[in-house]
Amino acid sequence: MGRRKRQDSSDGDEFRLKRTFQTMLSTVDQLMRELTFACGTLLELKLVNLGNLLAKGVRVELKEHIVSVLVINLGNYPGQASAYATLVGLINVADFEFASECVFFMVQKMGESVHTRDWNKCRGVVHCLVDLYNCRVISSSYILNLLAAFMKDCEALKDPDDLVGITPQVRRDFLAYCVLSAMPLIGRELELEAAFDKLMVSLQIYIKKRSALHSTMLSVWRDFNQRDYLEVMWQQVDGMRQNHWAEPEHQLIPRPYKSFDETLRHGKVHHLRNYCLSAHEEGCRYPAPRVCFRIFSCDSVGEIPNLPPPVSIERHLLEAQILDMLISFHNERKICADSLWMYAASKPQLPVYYCIVEVILGEMLRLPNAKWTTITYGSLLVELCKRQPDKIPQVVVQALDIIYNRLNSMSVACFDRLVNWVSHHISNFGFNCQWSKWAHSLPSPIDPSATNLQPKVVFLRELLKKCCRLSYHQRIKEVVPDILVNFLPPPGLPHFKFVDETLPGAILSKDLLEAMRCPRASPKIISEIIKSSTGIGPLLKINVFTQNCLHLGSKSFSHTFAILAKYQSVFKDLVKGDWDGQIAVLNGVFDVWVASDHYKFVVAEKLVKVFIIEPISIVTWIFGPSMRKELTKMYIWELLHSAVRHLKRVQHDVEVVDVDNPNACDPVVKSVLYTVVERLVKILCSAPFADEGTEEHYWFQWVLGRLEETLFIYADDFKVIKNKLMKISENSSDNRPEVSKTIAAFVACVL
Numbered sequence: 001m002g003r004r005k006r007q008d009s010s011d012g013d014e015f016r017l018k019r020t021f022q023t024m025l026s027t028v029d030q031l032m033r034e035l036t037f038a039c040g041t042l043l044e045l046k047l048v049n050l051g052n053l054l055a056k057g058v059r060v061e062l063k064e065h066i067v068s069v070l071v072i073n074l075g076n077y078p079g080q081a082s083a084y085a086t087l088v089g090l091i092n093v094a095d096f097e098f099a100s101e102c103v104f105f106m107v108q109k110m111g112e113s114v115h116t117r118d119w120n121k122c123r124g125v126v127h128c129l130v131d132l133y134n135c136r137v138i139s140s141s142y143i144l145n146l147l148a149a150f151m152k153d154c155e156a157l158k159d160p161d162d163l164v165g166i167t168p169q170v171r172r173d174f175l176a177y178c179v180l181s182a183m184p185l186i187g188r189e190l191e192l193e194a195a196f197d198k199l200m201v202s203l204q205i206y207i208k209k210r211s212a213l214h215s216t217m218l219s220v221w222r223d224f225n226q227r228d229y230l231e232v233m234w235q236q237v238d239g240m241r242q243n244h245w246a247e248p249e250h251q252l253i254p255r256p257y258k259s260f261d262e263t264l265r266h267g268k269v270h271h272l273r274n275y276c277l278s279a280h281e282e283g284c285r286y287p288a289p290r291v292c293f294r295i296f297s298c299d300s301v302g303e304i305p306n307l308p309p310p311v312s313i314e315r316h317l318l319e320a321q322i323l324d325m326l327i328s329f330h331n332e333r334k335i336c337a338d339s340l341w342m343y344a345a346s347k348p349q350l351p352v353y354y355c356i357v358e359v360i361l362g363e364m365l366r367l368p369n370a371k372w373t374t375i376t377y378g379s380l381l382v383e384l385c386k387r388q389p390d391k392i393p394q395v396v397v398q399a400l401d402i403i404y405n406r407l408n409s410m411s412v413a414c415f416d417r418l419v420n421w422v423s424h425h426i427s428n429f430g431f432n433c434q435w436s437k438w439a440h441s442l443p444s445p446i447d448p449s450a451t452n453l454q455p456k457v458v459f460l461r462e463l464l465k466k467c468c469r470l471s472y473h474q475r476i477k478e479v480v481p482d483i484l485v486n487f488l489p490p491p492g493l494p495h496f497k498f499v500d501e502t503l504p505g506a507i508l509s510k511d512l513l514e515a516m517r518c519p520r521a522s523p524k525i526i527s528e529i530i531k532s533s534t535g536i537g538p539l540l541k542i543n544v545f546t547q548n549c550l551h552l553g554s555k556s557f558s559h560t561f562a563i564l565a566k567y568q569s570v571f572k573d574l575v576k577g578d579w580d581g582q583i584a585v586l587n588g589v590f591d592v593w594v595a596s597d598h599y600k601f602v603v604a605e606k607l608v609k610v611f612i613i614e615p616i617s618i619v620t621w622i623f624g625p626s627m628r629k630e631l632t633k634m635y636i637w638e639l640l641h642s643a644v645r646h647l648k649r650v651q652h653d654v655e656v657v658d659v660d661n662p663n664a665c666d667p668v669v670k671s672v673l674y675t676v677v678e679r680l681v682k683i684l685c686s687a688p689f690a691d692e693g694t695e696e697h698y699w700f701q702w703v704l705g706r707l708e709e710t711l712f713i714y715a716d717d718f719k720v721i722k723n724k725l726m727k728i729s730e731n732s733s734d735n736r737p738e739v740s741k742t743i744a745a746f747v748a749c750v751l
Helices: 002-033 043-054 060-076 076-092 096-115 117-134 139-154 169-191 196-207 229-242 256-264 313-329 334-344 350-366 373-385 393-405 413-428 435-440 455-470 473-479 482-487 504-515 523-532 538-552 559-567 566-573 580-591 597-611 617-623 627-634 634-654 667-686 695-713 713-732 737-749
Strands: none
Touching: 002 043, 002 060, 043 076, 060 117, 076 096, 076 117, 076 256, 076 473, 076 617, 076 737, 096 117, 117 139, 117 169, 117 413, 139 169, 139 196, 169 196, 169 229, 169 313, 169 473, 196 229, 229 313, 313 482, 313 523, 334 350, 334 373, 334 617, 350 373, 350 393, 373 413, 393 413, 413 455, 413 634, 435 455, 435 559, 455 473, 455 482, 455 504, 455 634, 455 713, 504 523, 504 538, 523 538, 523 566, 538 559, 559 566, 559 597, 559 737, 566 580, 580 617, 580 713, 597 617, 597 634, 597 713, 617 627, 617 634, 617 667, 627 695, 627 713, 634 667, 634 695, 667 695, 667 713, 667 737, 695 713, 695 737
16 A cells, blocks of 8 residues: 555656646747747846746756757747847856757757758858857857858859859858848957958958849839849948947847846857858759838938938848848737837837838838738738827828839839739728829829820729729729729629620520529530530630620629539530630630629639639630730739649649759649740730830830749749740840840849
8 A cells, every 4th residue: 555655656746747847848938939029028037037947957858949949949030149149148157068059059050051941040040159259158260260151152253254163143142141241240349350351351342243233123113223232231331340330329239148248257158160161052042132122211201300321230220120020920910010019119219110111011012022922011011000000001101102103113023012912901991092192193184094004094993993802893982082983993794795686606595594594404404505506616605605604603703603613514525625615715704704804813713723724725815816905904914823823733733743853843834834925025026116105115014014023923933944035035136125135134133
C-alpha cells in the first residue's frame, strides 16, 4: 500500500513538472511575441519581464525552443531586430553559454535563409547581429567582416557592361541593401575604423557603377521618372555620414538596449569565426528592384509641416519601419492597423499618417507586381480610416486627388489595381467620393461616350462599373452628380434577339425554349432537337442554344450557373475540340449580355472553369477583329488573366514537377502566353499612326500598356521564352518602335 502511494506521488511530481514546463513554454512564447509593434506596453518593460523569467534557470528543452522562436520571429518581424538583440544581450549577462548558442544558431540560420530564399529572415538576422555589437555581445571585427562578406559580390563589379562571371544585379542589390540599411545602427560607433570606411567607399562605388535602367520601366508615372530605391537610400545614409552620424530625432532608430546599458556592460564578448557568404545559385529568385514612390510633396499638396525631406535619413527610417509593420502583420488587418496607429501616436511631432498612406499606396501600385492582393491594402486603409476618422480619411482623399490628377501619365499596368482599390474603399463609406470635383476637372465639353478614351474618362467609367458591381445600378445613380450620370453603364438587362421570328435560327430557338421549359427536359432531348434541326449551320446552332440557356437563366447568376450545369454535357458534345464552336458560344454570351460587362466576364469565366471553353479560345476570341474596341475595357483583361490562371492551376495539378527547376513554365501555359503576346503585338503593329489626343492614339496607348502589364504579370513564365520575345521585338521594330522598346526594356530590366 505504501509503495503504491510512493509511486502515485512520483507520477504526480512528474505530471506537475511537465505542466510547469508547458506553462513556462507558453509564457515565454507569449512574451517573445509581444516584442513586436502590436502591443501597447513599453518595450523595455517587456524585456525586463522576459529577462527575469529566463534568469531563473532554463531547461535544455526550453533553451532550444527559445533559440528556434528567436530566429523565426526575426524572419516574421524584421523591424524588431533591436528588441531581440537586447534580449540576447540580457541572456548573455546571465548565461554566457546560452547566449553563445543563440548567436551561433542565428549565424547558421542566416546562411540557410539565403538557400531558402527567405530574404526577410536574412535581413532581420543581419540587423540583429549588428545590434548585438551595440549590446556588447559580439566584437566589432566580426560585424565588419560580416558586412564585408556581403559586399564581396558588389566589389567584384568592375564594369556594369561586363556580365560574364558575375552574380546577377538583383543579388548584389539585396546584399548592398542589407549592408546599407545597417549603417545607421553602427555608424557613430565605428566611423573611425578603417574597415568601416572601406565599406562606405565600396558602397559608393557600387551604387555609382550599377545599372538603374529599370527605374524608367518601374515608374508609376510616365512623365515622372521615379528614382531607384537603392540610389536614394545611399544618398540618405551618406547625408547621415556627412552629419557625423548624428542620431535622428524622435527615436527613429529603435535602441531599446540603451535602457539596459549598465546591465549589458557586464556581459562577455563572443569571438566568432569570419563569415563566408554562400555563392549565387542558378535559378535563385532575389527581391525585385524597386523605385521610390512619392505623392506628397510641396508641388502636389503644398508644405506638410515637419515632413522629412525625401532624401533625408529620417524619411527612410519612417518608411522602412512602416513597411516592416506591413510585412509582419499584412495578414491581420486589425493588428496591422493598431500597430501603425500606435507607431504614429508615439511620434506626434511628425506627420506619420502621410507616410503610412504613401507607403501603403506605393506598395499597392508597385511595379512590376504588388507583393499582396489589392484587397489586402484596401482593407487596411479602411481599418485605419475607422480607427482615426479625424486624420486618415483626409490624407487618403488628398492622395486620391493627386493620383487622379496624374492619371494622364499613369502606367496602364497600375490602372486596374487603382480602380479596384477606389471602388472597394468608397463602398465602405456609402460611395461618397469627390465625384463633382473630378467631373469638373474633365476637359470641356464632357464627352461620356465609349469612344472617348482619355484616361480620366476611362477611369470614371470603369470605376462606376465596379461600383455597380459592389452595389446596384439605381443606388449608384442616386449617389453620383447629374454631370456623371451618363458615365454610368446601362442597366444590366439581357437582350434576346430570337424574339424576332424572321431571324435565322429563330425556329430552332422556339423549339428549344418549349423543350427546356418543360419539367421533363433533359440534355438528351435537347441534343436530339439540335441535331434534327435543318437549314442552319452548326455554328449558328451552338449560338442559338447558348442564347437560349442564358435567356432562361438571366434572372440571376445562380440561375445562369444552374442551367449551364444542367446542359454542360450538351455544350461539351457541341464544342469539344472545336475552337470555332467555342467562339460561337462566346459570341452567344456577348449577344445576350451586350449591355453588361460584368455578366459577360462572369459567364465566360464560368464556361472556362467547367471546361466548356478552352483558355486558348478565350485568347482567340479576345484578339479577334470584332473585339478591337473592347480591348480598352477592364473586363476583357480580367477574363484573359482569369483564363490563364485557370490553365496554370489545371496544368499544375497534372504535370510532373521538375525537381531541378520547380518554377519551370508548363509547355501548354508557355504556348498560350506566347500566343497572347504575339496577338497583342500583331494588333498593335497593324494599328494606324495617329496624332496625339485622337481616339486612335489613346487606343494604341491603352493596348500598349496592357502588353506591358501582361509581361509584368507573367514575368516568371516569360523567362523561359525570353529569346522568342526578343524575336517578336525585332520583327515589330520596323512597324512600331514603341512595341519593340517595351518588350526589349522588359527583357533587359525585369528578366
